[in-house]
Amino acid sequence: MIPEITKRFSPTTFTEQTLTEEQLTILFTAAGRAASSFNEQPWRFIYALKQDKEAFNNILDCLVEGNQEWAKNAAALVITVSKKTFTKNEKPNPHNRHDLGLAVGNLSAQATAMGLHLHQMGGFSAEEAINNLNIPEGFEPVTAIAIGYYDGEFVEKPRKAVEEIMFKNEWK
Numbered sequence: 001m002i003p004e005i006t007k008r009f010s011p012t013t014f015t016e017q018t019l020t021e022e023q024l025t026i027l028f029t030a031a032g033r034a035a036s037s038f039n040e041q042p043w044r045f046i047y048a049l050k051q052d053k054e055a056f057n058n059i060l061d062c063l064v065e066g067n068q069e070w071a072k073n074a075a076a077l078v079i080t081v082s083k084k085t086f087t088k089n090e091k092p093n094p095h096n097r098h099d100l101g102l103a104v105g106n107l108s109a110q111a112t113a114m115g116l117h118l119h120q121m122g123g124f125s126a127e128e129a130i131n132n133l134n135i136p137e138g139f140e141p142v143t144a145i146a147i148g149y150y151d152g153e154f155v156e157k158p159r160k161a162v163e164e165i166m167f168k169n170e171w172k
């Protein structure tokens, strides 16, 4: 397997090291290279760097308490957002969240290659994110992500055996 996959895991501690705008631009450029249904590119990313205290806290405030406790030490926080309809006809896009996930997968691989770690979160208030961050109608906040450097041990979470997730020819 490629190291961008084997080295990835979600830490709950981060070093003090900050991130630059340029690094975030690389991460989101990688995200934007993902495939998407009808090339809609439904993903959007609202981010704040730790050094921009007010903006950082604005995102931090959206997280549930248990996530705030460790995510406050991240170098950057992100709210991922997805557009619910196709722009060409405003019909529902049933794959919008799938495609956002692909974009985050790219971002994750790029971050890992840059020596960074992500920790994605579902534990946040979408309502607060919409209000605090000015998210327009038709767009949905989907996850929060903490990004930063980690200098501890690799922590491997248990995985399903590959035989449990691959079925030859039919469901077994």
Ligand SMILES: Cc1cc2nc3c(=O)[nH]c(=O)nc-3n(C[C@H](O)[C@H](O)[C@H](O)COP(=O)(O)O)c2cc1C
Binding pocket: 008, 009, 010, 011, 067, 119, 120, 121, 122, 123, 124, 143, 155, 157
């Ligand atoms: C959509 C999504 C939501 C998640 N929500 C949370 C969360 O709210 N809090 C948390 O601590 N971890 C959260 N996680 C992290 C998962 O618990 C973690 O990815 C999983 O246990 C596998 O561990 P690993 O990423 O280190 O391999 C979330 C991950 C994803 C992809």
